[in-house]
Amino acid sequence: MPEADPHTLLGLSPDASTSDVIAAYRRLARIWHPDVTDDPAAAQRFAALNAAYQRLLAAATPSTGAVIPIHRGQPAVQPPLVAGPVQITHQDDRRRANDA
Secondary structure, X not given: OOOOOHHHHHOOOOXXXXXXXXXXXXXXXXXXXXXXXXXXXXXXXHHHHHHHHHHHHHHHOOOOOOOOOOOOOOOOOOOOOOOOOOOOOOHHHHHHHHHO
């Protein structure tokens, strides 16, 4: 059996970006994972999807062996560091204190 085009298996165009490949694989993996579906062909289909995903990522990864970073909800900016107790007052309370 000839090996199918990885873009076709994942439902992507040949000029799809790496983020498109990752998104398509995750979407299809949720459908075809053998633990999720009772379809007898799910294991074969999932293996084909996984192989296509690995081939496309290997082609997109630089030859230096660098790993493509996947950001999983990490904050873009670190929250401010607060040292010690913080007193929060309502703006009206501050106005009243300044008026007195």
